Amino acid sequence: MASEGTYAKGRGASAFRTVLMLVFWAVALPIAALLGFPWTYLTKNVSFLYRTCMLGAWTGVRIAGVRVQTLGLDKIDPARTYIFMSNHISNLDPPITLPLIPRRTSVMVRKELFSYPILGKVMRIGSLVPVDRGNRDAGIAAVRESVKAIQQGLNMTIYIEGKRSFDGRLLPFKKGPFYLAEECKVPVVPITISGTQEVMPKARFGIQPGTVTVQFHDPIEPADFGDRDSLMAKVRGVINGGLPEELRDSQ
Numbered sequence: 001m002a003s004e005g006t007y008a009k010g011r012g013a014s015a016f017r018t019v020l021m022l023v024f025w026a027v028a029l030p031i032a033a034l035l036g037f038p039w040t041y042l043t044k045n046v047s048f049l050y051r052t053c054m055l056g057a058w059t060g061v062r063i064a065g066v067r068v069q070t071l072g073l074d075k076i077d078p079a080r081t082y083i084f085m086s087n088h089i090s091n092l093d094p095p096i097t098l099p100l101i102p103r104r105t106s107v108m109v110r111k112e113l114f115s116y117p118i119l120g121k122v123m124r125i126g127s128l129v130p131v132d133r134g135n136r137d138a139g140i141a142a143v144r145e146s147v148k149a150i151q152q153g154l155n156m157t158i159y160i161e162g163k164r165s166f167d168g169r170l171l172p173f174k175k176g177p178f179y180l181a182e183e184c185k186v187p188v189v190p191i192t193i194s195g196t197q198e199v200m201p202k203a204r205f206g207i208q209p210g211t212v213t214v215q216f217h218d219p220i221e222p223a224d225f226g227d228r229d230s231l232m233a234k235v236r237g238v239i240n241g242g243l244p245e246e247l248r249d250s251q
Contacts, residue, residue, distance in 0.1 A: 192242025
């Protein structure tokens, strides 16, 4: 009985922390929108809104009791443009990883969100990339839009499995990001996220306090890419090697 009571208490605390994070975001987002959307819309400069959103995302995660350990960020030159390729195991991955990226990064966003007049306009100003994951032709178009973002000097951050893993092990990688890397010839930085599968697993609402590790690996320079399959194998091997031993692919 005592263990059941402790478990219920833990679940209640977890739900409370999650609600607290969501309430913070629900309050912060309208304020950011009220201040940032008009400025972005009029000036066509998304920098203020971007910094505000990144600060809000990071603060919300910390409110939920999540501690973040960052490794390898010193390997990243803020003056260069990169394609960051990360594994994906939780809804918490983007609000944890994106604020860590030096300078502004573009990401791929569900195309439906672009249909909202003001939001869609602001996302286009910010060079976010609409994507329809169930449509191959739309995937090719997303790669082309990503090329444009990188040519503007923006980083690109991609969760290369295309969806979240249930257990933290790597899923098959999408091929599009490797076409993008070959086209743009900018360094690829593999990222390994670990711990979010325990803090907030897929299909669970509550957040448990804990430590998440975000490891930035050595950039893979274009001269070292080889062909697309070789690059994919390199990136997968590096990300896999950063996972806890029990979650790694067998080699």
